[in-house]
Amino acid sequence: MKNVIILDLDGVLILTPNWKSDGIHSDGYSEFNSDCVQNLNSLMDNLDAELWLSSTRRLSKNLGQFQEIFKNRNIKVPLAGFLPGGTLGTERKMEIDTFLDHEPIRNFLIIDDDKSLNGLESDRKQFWVQTELLIGFNTEKLNEAREIIKKWV
Known part of the structure; x- marks a missing residue:
């Protein structure tokens, strides 16, 4: 059994408004907000969890x-995988429910x-931290995540 962090990008680490093009990193992929990345790294420090x-x-x-993209943006924990499914138009709730129903997650x-x-x-x-598109995984949401993790058994 494992501990898992299920991570979105837009509205979490990428804070680009829908009407604007993403800023592009030197590797050719979208920039991540550095404060949000720092908060994610802080959350993952000494946490036995897969991303x-x-x-x-x-x-x-x-x-x-994606592992290379995360490394280039200084995210300390490598991605363990993708949620299965992910066809365009599939509701995120359904993807998460299916993942949680079929993986050995503690x-x-x-x-x-x-x-x-x-x-x-x-x-x-x-166990959901709801972020906002233009604010992302800020300090308030980091603290909320830490409180949720305290409920883990």
Whole structure:
């Protein structure tokens, strides 16, 4: 059994408004907000948890490419994998429910701005940190995540 952080990108680490093009990193992929990256690294410090990507952006690159992207942005923990599914138009809630139903997960935390997660059952929704598109994983959300992790068994 493992501990898992389910991570979105847009509205978590990438804070670009929908009407604007992403800033591009020297590796050719979208910039991540450095404060949000620092908060994610702080959360992951000394935490025995795998990092799984739920973002629809996972459809455009393979795991190795995303691991390199994360490394280039100084994210200390490598991605363990992608949530299965991820076809365009699939509701995030359904992807997360399927993942949690089929993986040997002991504890989890979801960091995502997707409003469909309001439909999660309460026993799952309590482990969701809801971020905002233009604010992301700020200090307030980091503290909220730490409080949720304290509930892990």
